[in-house]
């Protein structure tokens with residue numbers, strides 16, 4: 001097909017904070033990105049599906065489903081996909097050690113780069129509480145640090161039970177604009193020290209929706225950004241170099257290239273128009289494997305299945321001679 005983009009193959013691809021299931025998710029841009037990039041290994045670094053939001057109101061448009069199908073298709077074509085759940089998709093933390101459609105769910109991962117350097121791959125929400133109270137914790141020492149990490153998880157379990165949304169560090173930091181830079185710095189420093197604790201060369205994370213790559217804190221710090229605002233991803237090329245890609249920038253370039261291609265194609269001798277094909281699912285890549293029922297699986301994992309199912313038909317309980325108490 002003439003409109004098929006030239007695919008750039010990379011060694012690894014890191015994505016986080018896609019927030020499927022929310023209106024803010026830039027699913028179309030992500031689908032376009034996934035058409036342009038293929039990788040040996042894809043790491044999904046948390047908050048890919050927003051379980052918190054889905055639980056309070058089901059929102060699952062076709063293009064969100066397409067993102068998942070696109071990833072599953074990559075698995076079928078040989079890509080190794082590793083999913084490290086974050087706080088918004090923490091319901092998947094119950095499934096760590098298993099896999100979904102070939103996507104491997106893990107608590108955290110150690111990525112070995114082309115140059116042999118090792119990186120801790122973790123979402124990063126585990127450090128919210130520590131970032132918030134960094135000064136106190138530094139004063140109180142290791143014990144308090146450990147306690148804060150535990151409290152972070154506990155507070156959010158309680159909030160979830162109460163039906164409250166996850167307390168979001170990034171949203172909170174944004175509200176306190178003056179301090180946002182400080183919070184980002186603290187987060188980066190903490191994640192870097194976590195990498196040192198693991199005795200690896202760096203950390204690859206997400207969570208704060210702020211793509212970055214530097215060595216300010218003694219190890220390499222890489223944040224993949226998000227697909228709500230910045231539409232960024234991190235790739236590792238075959239030479240071991242990492243690169244942050246911002247698809248909102250690239251998108252402009254890509255659509256210009258596409259327009260140019262279309263113009264060139266139009267200039268060629270017109271061929272008789274082929275008869276239209278019947279629509280085949282929503283996968284335009286000629287892969288006709290049965291689509292996995294992603295929405296049903298998500299509902300089941302979120303515990304939404306039973307309440308959403310209509311009552312069984314043909315039930316006698318509605319019959320007039322049924323005298324059982326309700």
Ligand SMILES: [Mn+2]
Nearest residue numbers: 047086087207
């Ligand atoms: Mn997060």
